[in-house]
Amino acid sequence: MSLIVMKFGGSSVGTTERMQRVAQRIIDKKLQGHRVVVVVSAMGDTTDDLIDKSLELNDKPPAREMDMLLTTGEQISVALLAMTIHKLGHDAKSFTGWQAGITTEAVHGKARISDIQPTRLFKALDEGNIVIVAGFQGMTEDGEITTLGRGGSDTTAVALAAAVKADVCEIYTDVDGIYSTDPRVVKNARKLDVISYDEMLELAHLGAAVLHPRAVEYAKHNKVHLVVRSSFTQNEGTLVREEAAMEQGVVVSGIAFDKNVARISILGVEDVPGVLANVFGALAAEGIDVDIIVQSGVQNEKADFSFTVSLADRAKALGVLENNRSVVPYREATFEEGLVKVSIVGAGMVSNPGVAAKMFDVISKQGVSIKMVSTSEIKCSCVIAAEALHDVVRALHSAYGLDTADAVFVGGPQDRR
Amino acid sequence: MSLIVMKFGGSSVGTTERMQRVAQRIIDKKLQGHRVVVVVSAMGDTTDDLIDKSLELNDKPPAREMDMLLTTGEQISVALLAMTIHKLGHDAKSFTGWQAGITTEAVHGKARISDIQPTRLFKALDEGNIVIVAGFQGMTEDGEITTLGRGGSDTTAVALAAAVKADVCEIYTDVDGIYSTDPRVVKNARKLDVISYDEMLELAHLGAAVLHPRAVEYAKHNKVHLVVRSSFTQNEGTLVREEAAMEQGVVVSGIAFDKNVARISILGVEDVPGVLANVFGALAAEGIDVDIIVQSGVQNEKADFSFTVSLADRAKALGVLENNRSVVPYREATFEEGLVKVSIVGAGMVSNPGVAAKMFDVISKQGVSIKMVSTSEIKCSCVIAAEALHDVVRALHSAYGLDTADAVFVGGPQDRR
Known part of the structure; x- marks a missing residue:
């Protein structure tokens, strides 16, 4: 019992x-x-x-x-x-x-x-x-x-x-479980039988929100076996558990994406110690969540750097930069919209070198340029132009072996029976 | 403070x-x-x-x-x-x-x-x-x-x-306080400044329900000073407190009435000990509230008696009598509708003989016959034909000195500003 x-x-x-x-x-x-x-x-x-x-x-x-x-x-x-x-x-x-x-x-x-x-x-x-x-x-x-x-x-x-x-x-x-990517984008996305807590956390944070990250963290910390399943079907769902028990051979478990991305670039910032802390401290104080941060090379003691925020926070973020210009002087601040972030997530990545390189290769073969990159032990995210999203997700899904013959889509976010 | x-x-x-x-x-x-x-x-x-x-x-x-x-x-x-x-x-x-x-x-x-x-x-x-x-x-x-x-x-x-x-x-x-009677029936009904707990209880039980009887009982037991007043006006309201402090000289404080009355009569009941207990025990077991009970004289060891119940309980009460006929044999059970109960209430009644007699006199002078009577220390109730209700209430209100020159009706149950 x-x-x-x-x-x-x-x-x-x-x-x-x-x-x-x-x-x-x-x-x-x-x-x-x-x-x-x-x-x-x-x-x-x-x-x-x-x-x-x-x-x-x-x-x-x-x-x-x-x-x-x-x-x-x-x-x-x-x-x-x-x-x-x-x-x-x-x-x-x-x-x-x-x-x-x-x-x-x-x-x-x-x-x-x-x-x-x-x-x-x-x-x-x-x-x-x-x-x-x-x-x-x-x-x-x-x-x-x-x-x-x-x-x-x-x-x-x-x-x-x-x-x-x-x-x-x-x-x-209202979904059948966790999918290898959004079934609305890739038809033969497959439902994952098992996923690790960390992968689930990355997927949740990256916009495939089914389970609240706090709950996943709590489950990880207390080793609670989670099952995500549909209340409208009898399908099995996805088991979320520790990595140790993961299937072998699977390097990338899923492809996530986030359409709610704006990039802000600050050009010609004086490269003195504490600059980054000042900028991002001011943004945090205003409750603005900054995701990817990239600093390009330093020339003549001036640096350029870029970061992403949610679309809704774009104007507010630029305002914060302007208000702090006396503390952090810069030449120019610009923003760019029409971007998306695509991420591959997989607990196997940490012990499989070349996974990220393969991602860059797949994206470049689609003729799409990568605007920003961010990596962690179990995920790699690239910011690209929004219009390339579907092609890139489909190509990645296929390249990492997530398409399978028997992967039939049996339900998903829209399947509210 | x-x-x-x-x-x-x-x-x-x-x-x-x-x-x-x-x-x-x-x-x-x-x-x-x-x-x-x-x-x-x-x-x-x-x-x-x-x-x-x-x-x-x-x-x-x-x-x-x-x-x-x-x-x-x-x-x-x-x-x-x-x-x-x-x-x-x-x-x-x-x-x-x-x-x-x-x-x-x-x-x-x-x-x-x-x-x-x-x-x-x-x-x-x-x-x-x-x-x-x-x-x-x-x-x-x-x-x-x-x-x-x-x-x-x-x-x-x-x-x-x-x-x-x-x-x-x-x-x-939603009313200004407790009135000497229903202002819809008697135009110069007056709002009472003070009333005793017991009078309030009688008025509440008799259908002038503003305060729940349980709350009044609780207040009486714990000597809590209650004020009933309107949430829509700034008028003073009525203070409910102990009798000791009542104004002198007031014998009857108010006239209450209840239109929700049916009379049931049982004729030719065998007059053996325990008959009443059997009848009313059976009614109570079915959750039927019996109000006035009157037993008429006994002839040839057979008794007639009558009692009142709410209109809604009439059919149920007759059913209970029929079901208990083997235990309490009787010749005939009848019911009468189109009745009302009129009551005078006043803490002064107990020490003023003749108050009830005056009530009977006033009602008979209206050419109305009294079908049932019930008395307690602070009230006297008569059941009469419904069509006589307004005339009788007005006559009683006047006879007990409740009409006064300065008694101006300042609000009441319908006065929802």
């Missing part, structure tokens, strides 16, 4: 019919002989509706009261799901975050889980109940209600799985 | 505009130098909407999960009210029932408050906050979320007022 954590997002329980289907799916799991702990998000648009209501009354609502308000969304979900399971003839008990013993730091809106004491959950399981826990929320040591911020329900699921020592934590979503 | 509990019902906070008006009213109270604890119900139709949603998924939802679901309504109210007060420039903190230290019995759907430990509320008050507590809810000693049942928010307010030793508990509602 296994102990399984199942997590369902808001769209999976957004209607009466979907709620009933999720309830049946949970019951099926129990009937297979497992002990089941379920984590649910707020239904459909509930959270957005509550935010709208609050903004009508206060355009800058206090974070404490916002947490008080938003946590009701998940509380409604768990109560209704428990009722639905009862209607189908099985025992279920719902729990708020604090009832589930989830303690967080004393921060509102984005608290981190500091401890979980699942005594009540085990008691309810021992009594034969399906246990249902509200995602996204917890309580401080002083009894204040908190939320975990974006991706919070994924984090609740993984943290609970670690606390109850679950055999597996299943994340139900 | 006084400590004041203010309670607002769901219709008082049902729209953005009303929420803002309530927030301002609370702030005004604070600016007068008082420490303020507020109790709020769920906004407008929230509770009904949640019930509808649950019934779509389960026609007999478990009471535990229903409490989990419904308590979100008040949690939303308190968070939004706190945000609104912040927007107007004042500090406020919202609390759920369990955060406010409200412990209840381990019963779902209609728990009684067993204890209140308001430590956190005092801390928040000491920090200069307006304190806002979710009505209608509490927590068992085992950490289960409970609701207090009908009229629960009134009870929360009164119980909190007792626990924090408030100087007064103000119940804001």
Whole structure:
């Protein structure tokens, strides 16, 4: 008998019919002989509706009261799901975050889980109940209600799985699993059976967001076996686990891309110590996320360098540079849009020299020039012109052996049955 | 500096505009130098909407999960009210029932408050906050979320007022206060400045329901001074307190009536010991509330008796009699509709003989026959034909000196500004 954590997002329980289907799916799991702990998000648009209501009354609502308000969304979900399971003839008990013993730091809106004491959950399981826990929320040591911020329900699921020592934590979503690349771009993209935590992190950060990175980090740290699978099909999904157990021979697991890229170049910067720290410190202070940074050669003690930010942050970033011109003098600042970032991700890269070189080769054979490069142990990213995106992704997918004869596309982001 | 509990019902906070008006009213109270604890119900139709949603998924939802679901309504109210007060420039903190230290019995759907430990509320008050507590809810000693049942928010307010030793508990509602009778029937009905707990209880039970009887009982037991007043006007309202302090000379304080009355008569019942207990025990077991019971004389060891039930329970009550005919044999059971119950209520009645006789006299002078009579120390009720209701109420109102020259009607149940 296994102990399984199942997590369902808001769209999976957004209607009466979907709620009933999720309830049946949970019951099926129990009937297979497992002990089941379920984590649910707020239904459909509930959270957005509550935010709208609050903004009508206060355009800058206090974070404490916002947490008080938003946590009701998940509380409604768990109560209704428990009722639905009862209607189908099985025992279920719902729990708020604090009832589930989830303690967080004393921060509102984005608290981190500091401890979980699942005594009540085990008691309810021992009594034969399906246990249902509200995602996204917890309580401080002083009894204040908190939320975990974006991706919070994924984090609740993984943290609970670690606390109850679950055999597996299943994340139900609207895709069948993690794909070798976006099936909308490459028709015979294949669903990965297994992927490592680190690869998953790179893929998530690179725009293939299915699982929140925080949840993946938590899973890695606590060695929680994650499965990402569809709440609308019975397909197997993708297992996320440690690298040691990876299949041999696979060097690159997937191709990710990000269309939300703007490049900013600063030319003729005085090359004195501390320049980079000053520039990027100022950007960070304004909350601007900088991704790739490239410095070109130094001539006459002047340097040129470039970095990427999200499209939305472009104007703000240029403003920060202008405001800091007295501290960091430069000749000219320019920006470029119409770019994309393409990345190959694979745990095998670290021990396989030449993987990155092959990437550059494939891209250049497409007649596409590489504007920026960034590498880590398990990924290599290139910034290229947006119009070349599809050709380059298809070529890379093929070059790294990700196309296979039996790789039939069985579902994906658009496949919402 | 006084400590004041203010309670607002769901219709008082049902729209953005009303929420803002309530927030301002609370702030005004604070600016007068008082420490303020507020109790709020769920906004407008929230509770009904949640019930509808649950019934779509389960026609007999478990009471535990229903409490989990419904308590979100008040949690939303308190968070939004706190945000609104912040927007107007004042500090406020919202609390759920369990955060406010409200412990209840381990019963779902209609728990009684067993204890209140308001430590956190005092801390928040000491920090200069307006304190806002979710009505209608509490927590068992085992950490289960409970609701207090009908009229629960009134009870929360009164119980909190007792626990924090408030100087007064103000119940804001959609009427100006307690009236000598229904202003829709008697034009110069007057608002009472003061009324005793017992009179209030009789008036509430008799259909002039503004305050839930449970809350009044709680207030009486804990000597909490209650004020019933309008959330839409600045009028003074009615103070509910102990009899000892009542004005002298007032014998009858108000005239109440109830249109929801059916009379059932059982004729030719064998007059053996235990008959009444059997009949009314069986009715009580089916949840049927019996009001007035009258037994007429016994002839040939057969008795006739009559009792009143609400119109809705009429058919069910006759069914119970039929089903128990073997235990309590009778010749015939009949029912009568088109009746009303008129009551005079007054703490002075107990020491003023002849008050009831005067009532009978006034009614008979209207040419109306009295079908049933019931008396207590502070009230006397007569069941009469419905068509005579308005004439009788007006005549009684006048006969007991409740019409006065300066009694100007300043608002009432319909006066929703």
